[in-house]
Amino acid sequence: MNDDKNQSVRDTKWENVGNDEGKIKFINSKKKSNIKKIIKMLSFILIAAVSGGISGCYVTNKIESNRTYTQNKQTLTKSGKNADETDKIEKQNQNSGNNNSINKVAELVGPTVVGISNKSQGYFGDEDTGSGSGIIIDSKGYIVTNYHVIKDADKVTVKLSSGKILNASIQGVDERSDLAVIKVSADNLPQATLGDSAKVKVGDTAIAIGNPLGEEFAGSVTAGIISALNRKIEYNGSVYKVIQTDAAINPGNSGGPLCNSNGEVIGINSLKMGTSENAEGMGFAISINEAKSIINTLMNKGKVARPYLGIYGESVASEDSKIHGIYIQEVERESGAARAGIKPTDILLEFDGKKVLRLDDVQEIIDSHKVGDKVKCKILRNGNTIEVNVDLLEMP
CATH class of the missing domain: 2.40.10.120 (Thrombin, subunit H)
Structure with a gap:
């Protein structure tokens, strides 16, 4: 009985709450111990939550990084773009910026x-x-x-x-x-x-x-x-x-x-x-x-030495539209056409093996030649078709 009493006294903290009244208050130390346990438990929970959050964030980032890498790799594989292609695209982007x-x-x-x-x-x-x-x-x-x-x-x-x-x-x-x-x-x-x-x-x-x-x-x-x-x-x-x-x-x-x-x-x-x-x-x-x-x-x-034929004329066509060509109205003296025997009233049907309908067609063919080239002409004269060779002379 005394031992229990002594133990109770040991487990009890004495505090003087007022000398005037002479009253004494007893505070049980077991309450303080419970508070410490609660604080420790809350601290543990907080630490666990923080650690879990950090670990989860790391794992999530790792997964997302792997996923992004995989997607990029698949995209590069599908498009067939390698490092050289990437550099090419970057250069194109730089060039487009220069616009x-x-x-x-x-x-x-x-x-x-x-x-x-x-x-x-x-x-x-x-x-x-x-x-x-x-x-x-x-x-x-x-x-x-x-x-x-x-x-x-x-x-x-x-x-x-x-x-x-x-x-x-x-x-x-x-x-x-x-x-x-x-x-x-x-x-x-x-x-x-x-x-x-x-x-x-x-x-x-x-x-x-x-x-x-x-x-x-x-x-x-x-x-x-x-x-x-x-x-x-x-x-x-x-x-x-x-x-x-x-x-x-x-x-x-x-x-x-x-x-x-x-x-x-x-x-x-x-x-x-x-x-x-x-x-x-x-x-x-x-x-x-x-x-x-x-x-x-x-x-x-x-x-610039330019070749020329030396004719002037206009487009013509027969009534049945079977004949198309250039009706020659004038031939320049000393030109390649004159020297080849081409005359006014002739109709130029083909020049250099190509059918011609306008003088522009003739000029385009001439532009593909140089001075001194020989070109074949197909001409309709008095109902007869003849061929002559013309030397392209230098345009005066």
């Missing part, structure tokens, strides 16, 4: 574009009779422009992007292609990079640089897209194979460059359709691939 870098093209090509003034002698000295643009194609001073820009000029001057004005000499002209090469006495000039117009596609970015309406607006930059390729445009009696663009090309832009997004010249701005006041966004440029050989010939020889 908006018109300012970079302007900075690159702008210094190679010049203003050209066509001057003639008047009562009060030299007078400006026309202006246009040009492209420096060689650092030694060779500049390409349109023939009509310097046509009938007594004097030609060039204004560089730096503002310096130089006299220019005419190196060579080709009226049919509307191209000309002039030269200034200068070295180390910035020169343009000629591109490949065969790679141009409809919808590509097109950037035109030039001097629309004269030197007052020198270095103007306009941009648009390639609207069409291989357009055939008749202008001043000649047929041009050109690139069509909606980039604004105004009088004075003639002879300036049409560029792609890489700053390469893909065409030489030549014409602006003016047959209708309502026609907008229709500019034209001579494709650079057609111009390259002509430019090189003009630089080296001063002219």
